[in-house]
Amino acid sequence: MSIPQPLTPIPPLNMDVRFVNVTKAFGSSxxxxxxxxxxxxxxxxxxxxxxxxxxxxxxxxxxxxxxxTAGDIFIGGxxxxxxxxxxxxxxxxxxSYALYPHMTVAENISYPLRVRRMQREEMKSRVLRVxxxxxxxxxxERRPRELSGGERQRVAxxxxxxxxxRVYLMDEPLSNxxxxxxxxxRGELKxxxxxxxxxxxxxxxxxxxxxxxxxxxxxxxxxxxxxxxTPMNIYNLPANRFVAEFVGNxxxxxxxxxxDTAGRRFVSGDFSLALSDSHLERLRRHTRATLGIRPxxxxxSTGARNGWLRASVYVTELMGNETFVFLQLGAxxxxxxxxxxxxxxxxxxxxxxxxxxRLDFFDADSGEALR
Amino acid sequence: xxxxxxxxFLLLAPTMLVLLALSIYPLVYAVRVSxxxxxxxxWSLDNxxxxxxxxxxxxxxxxxLVYALMALTCELLLGLGLALLLNHEMRAxxxxxxxxxxxxxxxxxxxxxVWRLAxxxxxxxxxxxxxxxxVNTESLTWTASPRLAFLSVVAVDVWQWTPFVFLILLAxxxxxxxxxxxxxxxxxxxxxxxxxxxxxxxxxPAILIVLLLRTMDLLRVFDQIFILTEGGPGFATxxxxxxIYRAAFRFGNFGYAAAMSFVLLVITNAISLxxxxxxxxxxxx
Amino acid sequence: xxxxxxxxxxxxxxxxxAVMAAVLPVYWMMTISLKTEIDQFSVPPKWLVFxxxxxxxxxxxxxxxxxxxxxxxxxVSVLATLSAMVLGTLAAYALSHFRLPGRLDKHFALWxxxxxxxxxxxxxxxxxxxxxxxxxxxxxxxxxxxxTAFNLPFVVWMMRGFFSEIxxxxxxxxxxxxxxxxxxxxxxxxxxxxxGLAATAVFCLIISWNEFLFALVLTQxxxxxxxxxxxxxxxxxxxxxxxxxxxxATVAMMPILVFALAVQRYLVRGLSLxxxxx
Numbered sequence: 001m002s003i004p005q006p007l008t009p010i011p012p013l014n015m016d017v018r019f020v021n022v023t024k025a026f027g028s029s030x031x032x033x034x035x036x037x038x039x040x041x042x043x044x045x046x047x048x049x050x051x052x053x054x055x056x057x058x059x060x061x062x063x064x065x066x067x068x069t070a071g072d073i074f075i076g077g078x079x080x081x082x083x084x085x086x087x088x089x090x091x092x093x094x095x096s097y098a099l100y101p102h103m104t105v106a107e108n109i110s111y112p113l114r115v116r117r118m119q120r121e122e123m124k125s126r127v128l129r130v131x132x133x134x135x136x137x138x139x140x141e142r143r144p145r146e147l148s149g150g151e152r153q154r155v156a157x158x159x160x161x162x163x164x165x166r167v168y169l170m171d172e173p174l175s176n177x178x179x180x181x182x183x184x185x186r187g188e189l190k191x192x193x194x195x196x197x198x199x200x201x202x203x204x205x206x207x208x209x210x211x212x213x214x215x216x217x218x219x220x221x222x223x224x225x226x227x228x229x230t231p232m233n234i235y236n237l238p239a240n241r242f243v244a245e246f247v248g249n250x251x252x253x254x255x256x257x258x259x260d261t262a263g264r265r266f267v268s269g270d271f272s273l274a275l276s277d278s279h280l281e282r283l284r285r286h287t288r289a290t291l292g293i294r295p296x297x298x299x300x301s302t303g304a305r306n307g308w309l310r311a312s313v314y315v316t317e318l319m320g321n322e323t324f325v326f327l328q329l330g331a332x333x334x335x336x337x338x339x340x341x342x343x344x345x346x347x348x349x350x351x352x353x354x355x356x357x358r359l360d361f362f363d364a365d366s367g368e369a370l371r
Numbered sequence: 372x373x374x375x376x377x378x379x380f381l382l383l384a385p386t387m388l389v390l391l392a393l394s395i396y397p398l399v400y401a402v403r404v405s406x407x408x409x410x411x412x413x414w415s416l417d418n419x420x421x422x423x424x425x426x427x428x429x430x431x432x433x434x435x436l437v438y439a440l441m442a443l444t445c446e447l448l449l450g451l452g453l454a455l456l457l458n459h460e461m462r463a464x465x466x467x468x469x470x471x472x473x474x475x476x477x478x479x480x481x482x483x484x485v486w487r488l489a490x491x492x493x494x495x496x497x498x499x500x501x502x503x504x505x506v507n508t509e510s511l512t513w514t515a516s517p518r519l520a521f522l523s524v525v526a527v528d529v530w531q532w533t534p535f536v537f538l539i540l541l542a543x544x545x546x547x548x549x550x551x552x553x554x555x556x557x558x559x560x561x562x563x564x565x566x567x568x569x570x571x572x573x574x575x576p577a578i579l580i581v582l583l584l585r586t587m588d589l590l591r592v593f594d595q596i597f598i599l600t601e602g603g604p605g606f607a608t609x610x611x612x613x614x615i616y617r618a619a620f621r622f623g624n625f626g627y628a629a630a631m632s633f634v635l636l637v638i639t640n641a642i643s644l645x646x647x648x649x650x651x652x653x654x655x656x
Numbered sequence: 657x658x659x660x661x662x663x664x665x666x667x668x669x670x671x672x673x674a675v676m677a678a679v680l681p682v683y684w685m686m687t688i689s690l691k692t693e694i695d696q697f698s699v700p701p702k703w704l705v706f707x708x709x710x711x712x713x714x715x716x717x718x719x720x721x722x723x724x725x726x727x728x729x730x731x732v733s734v735l736a737t738l739s740a741m742v743l744g745t746l747a748a749y750a751l752s753h754f755r756l757p758g759r760l761d762k763h764f765a766l767w768x769x770x771x772x773x774x775x776x777x778x779x780x781x782x783x784x785x786x787x788x789x790x791x792x793x794x795x796x797x798x799x800x801x802x803x804t805a806f807n808l809p810f811v812v813w814m815m816r817g818f819f820s821e822i823x824x825x826x827x828x829x830x831x832x833x834x835x836x837x838x839x840x841x842x843x844x845x846x847x848x849x850x851x852g853l854a855a856t857a858v859f860c861l862i863i864s865w866n867e868f869l870f871a872l873v874l875t876q877x878x879x880x881x882x883x884x885x886x887x888x889x890x891x892x893x894x895x896x897x898x899x900x901x902x903x904x905a906t907v908a909m910m911p912i913l914v915f916a917l918a919v920q921r922y923l924v925r926g927l928s929l930x931x932x933x934x
Contacts, residue, residue: 065828
């Protein structure tokens with residue numbers, strides 16, 4: 001994808017987006033609960049969470065497709081609660097693309113310009129420029145049903161990009177593509193946003209999209225914002241057990257157990273792990289906690305090794321470039337990422353070593369990270 | 372978002388007004404007419420109490436109910452049979468389907484004309500055909516004899532509306548997925564068992580809808596009978612709708628006609644409600 | 657194998673018998689409209705071989721008033737259909753694409769449907785009296801008004817069904833793209849429900865064209881009566897002109913058969929008010 005030049009000069013205004021104490025309720029069920037979120041001008045923010053977490057509703061409130069129950073939404077400093085969707089000057093890419101089936105690709109792309117009564121010539125040249133940019137010039141006279149999934153995706157993007165809106169909103173735009181195409185479009189999307197520099201709010205349940213695309217990720221759960229931070233921090237310093245569990249593939253291992261402060265150990269049944277000073281500092285005033293460790297921070301080896309924990313192989317899954325080893329560790333089942341060469345039959349005795357500097361601890365009840 | 376709130380009401384308003392003026396207001400108006408007897412505009416229930424002693428009304432009501440029951444039974448059985456017959460792969464199926472639907476689409480007046488011609492005792496197609504088959508048709512005067520006339524109007528209803536039952540049930544049959552049938556075959560069920568335990572239960576919602584719509588139509592039947600027999604000979608085929616028409620527009624007794632129409636409305640609604648309850652029970656499952 | 661073959665033959669035989677029963681009486685009437693009086697009364701009946709004549713058609717539509725009735729039927733059906741379509745489509749759009757407070761949309765929809773459920777004979781007396789008071793008896797306008805009201809609930813229900821099949825997102829996309837509600841309706845939603853609009857309109861035409869009771873009660877003069885009433889008037893006369901009557905009935909039936917063929921795909925839906933999706 002080549003980008004000749006920005007379609008219009010960078011807008012002079014500061015197009016930041018702010019959710020201030022925003023709540024959305026349908027009847028008695030609260031879907032978004034007191035959301036506070038400040039997206040900076042030109043920033044790419046991803047709302048990440050499982051289905052039903054309120055991310056799509058938040059996006060739709062920003063688009064003007066849902067009323068706000070309480071709180072305020074600002075775009076570029078303007079309160080938009082009462083501004084109807086068509087006057088907000090935001091562009092949205094829908095999960096289903098929402099291409100107008102009765103219009104050609106060119107008509108689809110020019111629709112936002114047509115309803116703004118733009119001059120014919122100007123409209124034509126804009127459509128052509130955007131089509132070139134997204135490499136769909138050859139498709140302009142086709143209808144949506146004659147296009148492949150990836151092509152539809154590009155047309156939907158073109159329709160959003162053609163009019164330099166204040167903000168781009170994207171609702172799981174890649175989820176209907178097959179795996180390979182998704183990775184490719186992900187890259188193109190990132191590049192596109194980089195070139196255009198327009199504030200973008202992007203909704204997904206796919207952590208890989210969130211990690212690769214976002215400047216910052218907002219993780220949501222049951223209508224509440226869990227953590228809003230850079231992808232690095234989301235991954236390395238999760239705010240709570242939910243974030244730690246949701247981000248990372250395969251997910252983080254959790255072991256619930258007791259803190260033996262005197263013996264400087266973390267104990268769960270047969271499982272027992274020595275704790276360092278910094279661990280104990282984080283665990284002070286806690287007698288119970290959940291230990292978390294990512295699969296790549298555990299080393300595994302067949303047979304017994306001195307000073308390592310005893311485990312037994314449950315099953316292994318060769319992924320090609322690496323192997324996921326499922327182990328029985330006392331009463332717990334854990335997953336370890338091992339080199340592709342690692343081979344073991346089920347029930348093989350094994351040993352594991354935790355990288356103790358990478359341990360996370362969470363409050364046993366609230367799930368908050370202990371730091 | 373002011374327009375967002377008011378726009379739907381603006382869009383609905385004309386429809387609501389028209390329906391208020393032409394469906395709801397007439398109903399209220401009819402209540403008034405039915406409760407005011409004579410020129411004195413005195414309020415009374417006379418029009419309703421009179422129903423209990425009016426032999427014409429009682430026989431019209433009986434005719435209506437018997438007519439509905441007979442026609443409904445025949446239409447359901449024939450329609451279901453036809454639907455099952457055509458629910459197989461067969462040559463020219465869509466042509467057959469289209470041809471079978473002809474009677475249902477005809478204007479009721481045309482149905483009346485068609486059958487007045489066909490049932491004419493002297494030169495009609497029915498007797499003509501029977502005669503050429505060697506049947507003695509002298510006593511088969513159809514719409515001219517009371518008993519035969521009643522059967523004739525029922526038969527004409529069956530002729531016209533079996534296609535409707537057939538059409539809806541065929542759609543219902545075609546909406547049943549293949550898997551249950553395949554599973555039943557694997558389980559070794561016979562054709563009858565498959566019909567009894569798979570087809571019939573899955574078709575039940577469609578059957579209920581058909582029964583509901585047909586019952587409502589049968590209880591209000593007017594057009595074909597009016598054209599075929601005008602309720603005659605004598606009053607042998609007079610249904611409630613025909614009697615209401617006669618009372619209002621032959622004798623100018625609007626109050627009494629309105630009272631009768633309320634009784635018809637109540638009966639129709641009561642029966643419809645039973646079906647709707649059954650349907651809801653079906654759907655909540 | 658043999659049993660299977662017999663079963664198949666039996667099935668064809670039954671279906672063909674049913675088709676004959678459905679079609680032959682109608683065909684018989686059409687032959688009467690084309691037969692000379694001598695052929696009409698011949699025994700055994702002449703099904704195929706007779707000398708066709710158009711005399712009855714000429715008689716009906718030029719010397720008698722059937723031409724006038726036909727015109728009235730066309731005017732009334734078309735105008736009643738148009739007005740019901742415009743009003744009903746807007747209402748259906750409001751009921752399907754807006755969320756009204758307190759599930760009012762659902763209540764309205766059911767209320768509208770219920771007005772369709774009463775037997776027409778219930779409203780015929782008050783409507784007759786109302787039209788008499790308004791001095792609208794024996795006018796085409798009275799029938800147009802009544803048929804509009806009669807068709808409205810039907811249009812609302814059918815179109816509500818068609819609208820609800822259009823993905824909400826298309827309309828939302830149009831609004832985010834900067835179009836107003838009504839602009840989105842005109843430019844995006846209506847073009848997509850065009851087949852549904854056409855089918856619904858054809859159904860309205862059929863219903864209005866076939867309607868008999870209201871026309872019978874509200875119009876009694878040659879200038880205002882519709883084709884069904886005109887035909888019925890001849891049927892109940894003392895001396896029946898069979899050829900003229902059959903000719904008029906054949907003409908009354910033809911557009912309906914053509915229309916019905918045109919909406920075959922939507923027939924199930926239309927006849928069950930959307931309760932069964934064919």
